[in-house]
Amino acid sequence: MKTSIRNVYLLPYVVWIGIFVVAPILLIVYYSFFDIEGKWTLSNYKMFFTPIYLKMAASSVWYALLVTFFSLLIAYPAAYALTKTKHKQLWLLFLILPTWVNLLLKVYAFLGIFGTYGLANAILAAVGIGPKQILFTDFSFVFVSVYIFIPFMLLPIFNALEELNPSLVDAARDLGASAWTTFRRVVFPLTLDGVKAGCQAVFIPSLSLFMITRLIAGNRVITLGTAIEEHFLVTQNWGMGSTIAVFLIIAMAAVVAVTGNRKRG
Amino acid sequence: MEKEAIIRFERVTKIYDGQVVLDDISFDIERGKFYTLLGPSGCGKTTILRLIAGFTEPTEGTIYFHGKPVNHIPANKRQVNTVFQDYALFPHLNVFENVAFGLRIKKKKQAEIREKVMEALRFVNLEGYENRSVQEMSGGQRQRVAIARAIVNEPEVLLLDEPLSALDLKLRTEMQYELRELQRRLGITFIFVTHDQEEALAMSDQIFVLNKGKIQQSGTPKEIYDEPVNRFVADFIGESNILRGVMLKDYLVEFAGKRFMCVDKGFRPNEPVDVVIRPEDLQITTRAQGKLQVRVDSQLFRGVHYELCCYDEDGNEWLVHSTKKAEVGEEIGLYFDPEAIHVMRISEEDGEKIDEN
Ligand SMILES: Nc1ncnc2c1ncn2[C@@H]1O[C@H](COP(=O)(O)OP(=O)(O)O)[C@@H](O)[C@H]1O
Ligand SMILES: [Mg+2]
Numbered sequence: 211m212k213t214s215i216r217n218v219y220l221l222p223y224v225v226w227i228g229i230f231v232v233a234p235i236l237l238i239v240y241y242s243f244f245d246i247e248g249k250w251t252l253s254n255y256k257m258f259f260t261p262i263y264l265k266m267a268a269s270s271v272w273y274a275l276l277v278t279f280f281s282l283l284i285a286y287p288a289a290y291a292l293t294k295t296k297h298k299q300l301w302l303l304f305l306i307l308p309t310w311v312n313l314l315l316k317v318y319a320f321l322g323i324f325g326t327y328g329l330a331n332a333i334l335a336a337v338g339i340g341p342k343q344i345l346f347t348d349f350s351f352v353f354v355s356v357y358i359f360i361p362f363m364l365l366p367i368f369n370a371l372e373e374l375n376p377s378l379v380d381a382a383r384d385l386g387a388s389a390w391t392t393f394r395r396v397v398f399p400l401t402l403d404g405v406k407a408g409c410q411a412v413f414i415p416s417l418s419l420f421m422i423t424r425l426i427a428g429n430r431v432i433t434l435g436t437a438i439e440e441h442f443l444v445t446q447n448w449g450m451g452s453t454i455a456v457f458l459i460i461a462m463a464a465v466v467a468v469t470g471n472r473k474r475g
Numbered sequence: 476m477e478k479e480a481i482i483r484f485e486r487v488t489k490i491y492d493g494q495v496v497l498d499d500i501s502f503d504i505e506r507g508k509f510y511t512l513l514g515p516s517g518c519g520k521t522t523i524l525r526l527i528a529g530f531t532e533p534t535e536g537t538i539y540f541h542g543k544p545v546n547h548i549p550a551n552k553r554q555v556n557t558v559f560q561d562y563a564l565f566p567h568l569n570v571f572e573n574v575a576f577g578l579r580i581k582k583k584k585q586a587e588i589r590e591k592v593m594e595a596l597r598f599v600n601l602e603g604y605e606n607r608s609v610q611e612m613s614g615g616q617r618q619r620v621a622i623a624r625a626i627v628n629e630p631e632v633l634l635l636d637e638p639l640s641a642l643d644l645k646l647r648t649e650m651q652y653e654l655r656e657l658q659r660r661l662g663i664t665f666i667f668v669t670h671d672q673e674e675a676l677a678m679s680d681q682i683f684v685l686n687k688g689k690i691q692q693s694g695t696p697k698e699i700y701d702e703p704v705n706r707f708v709a710d711f712i713g714e715s716n717i718l719r720g721v722m723l724k725d726y727l728v729e730f731a732g733k734r735f736m737c738v739d740k741g742f743r744p745n746e747p748v749d750v751v752i753r754p755e756d757l758q759i760t761t762r763a764q765g766k767l768q769v770r771v772d773s774q775l776f777r778g779v780h781y782e783l784c785c786y787d788e789d790g791n792e793w794l795v796h797s798t799k800k801a802e803v804g805e806e807i808g809l810y811f812d813p814e815a816i817h818v819m820r821i822s823e824e825d826g827e828k829i830d831e832n
Binding site: 382385400 | 566580
């Protein structure tokens with residue numbers, strides 16, 4: 211009796227997941243077996259293992275790694291500093307605030323800032339380096355992506371640091387550890403779950419970025435995300451687009467499986 | 476020659492957010508003794524330990540180690556180790572690695588680390604537990620790990636912040652003996668923090684009684700118990716009868732509406748004072764033979780003695796520990812020796828307290 215009531219409560223969730231998660235994935239898998247003329251085929255999968263797509267996949271993974279790495283590099287110290295400040299919840303809010311702004315708006319803002327007559331070049335000119343091509347470079351792509359993803363890295367790390375018992379830090383210092391050793395031996399290992407969660411939250415979506423690649427990187431950076439967009443919207447080759455999506459989904463599942471075993475014991 | 480002090484506090488004041496937590500504190504810590512900081516919660520005991528350990532710096536005053544000021548020396552450069560109130564064991568390391576932590580920092584050889592960790596674990600009766608996760612251990616065991624982790628570094632001074640308060644009564648009494656024994660065997664200085672006066676009296680060579688960031692009294696357990704300097708100490712150290720009185724002249728004090736011979740002197744004539752009489756110093760007798768006449772209000776059997784709560788004609792409460800039984804409602808006399816009366820100066824704070832009430 212009780213379990214059936216619980217099942218009733220679960221129903222909306224199950225329906226939601228079924229319609230918006232499971233069904234689309236099944237559809238993608240289904241479409242991946244059809245060529246552009248609508249004939250059943252395995253050629254899309256063969257195609258994926260040709261150098262063009264493998265290179266594209268490698269480049270996607272590479273850029274996602276770069277973005278994740280730099281986000282972590284910036285977010286960890288920021289989160290650490292944040293836990294030491296007085297009004298930390300307020301500061302946290304300020305740092306999370308940009309996620310409330312639409313992605314496209316932020317990207318367009320950077321088009322302005324990084325453009326030939328933008329703020330960045332004005333500053334470069336003022337310090338005598340002169341105007342440079344910033345937009346449509348790897349740098350601008352990684353920079354903007356990192357900017358967009360930092361809050362997703364920051365939040366789990368901040369939470370992990372907040373949960374860390376401060377007397378553990380005292381204990382390490384008491385036993386002779388320098389500030390750096392304390393970080394390496396105690397603080398970092400004990401906040402690793404937060405780091406993993408943050409890396410997941412950044413790495414997975416940055417694997418399939420496409421909007422930023424076109425607008426900021428000017429299609430210089432071709433990732434699997436861009437390829438999927440091309441196939442669906444430009445060449446209308448839904449089969450190939452779906453095949454790439456299948457591999458993306460597999461990659462994401464793999465990342466979750468590797469980094470996901472949180473909260474042991 | 477006077478024994479050299481390992482640690483000296485000289486007029487140390489600590490202020491947190493405008494709140495004076497320690498107020499002009501000075502004391503010396505000598506080698507090889509068992510010291511206790513005793514006081515109610517929030518009186519600044521942990522703050523003193525944190526100052527000694529080097530987790531925080533004094534706002535004013537100087538802390539010396541072996542005669543050298545150490546105010547700005549960080550915790551990792553000090554020859555003291557701490558057993559934290561919550562033990563602060565590293566949850567990601569097993570028992571062995573927790574204890575080995577300090578030795579690994581000092582880059583000792585693997586063989587030496589192994590030997591010392593095993594010896595420390597033997598010391599605290601935790602042989603065979605080295606591969607356990609600290610999360611699987613009971614409160615008492617965690618505490619031993621915390622002690623082993625500290626003593627393995629052979630500190631000159633071991634700081635213990637209420638290490639027994641989380642344990643149940645039986646384990647607690649057991650650990651009191653063990654800690655005292657450990658201190659004797661190691662021969663190092665222990666600074667032990669507690670808010671439990673019985674624990675302090677049982678374990679210490681020297682007690683500092685603290686209240687509101689001030690040292691109220693320092694002395695041996697016997698001195699503190701027998702000769703409390705003020706109302707706070709008398710009240711905090713065990714149950715007592717404390718009354719307002721007047722010191723008429725040397726050896727003569729008036730309280731509860733009567734005059735009594737006593738052994739105290741050196742007060743101004745007619746100086747208002749606080750008078751303490753311990754419950755165990757009061758003897759039950761007949762009304763005629765008693766120095767005080769009281770009526771028994773209630774009686775509890777405490778095992779070794781009866782605890783009587785009585786009232787005299789003025790309404791003063793008298794707590795009596797007696798091996799003789801009385802009847803509730805009975806009119807009895809209380810007898811005591813002049814030595815049982817302990818007269819104390821009234822401190823400013825106590826004056827305020829009385830006015831408030
Ligand atoms: N880091 C801190 N910041 C602000 N106030 C503190 C801090 N540490 C202690 N205090 C204050 O100092 C007082 C004494 O604290 P503490 O030394 O921990 O007392 P005890 O250990 O005797 O219970 C308390 O009122 C506490 O609120
Ligand atoms: Mg405390």
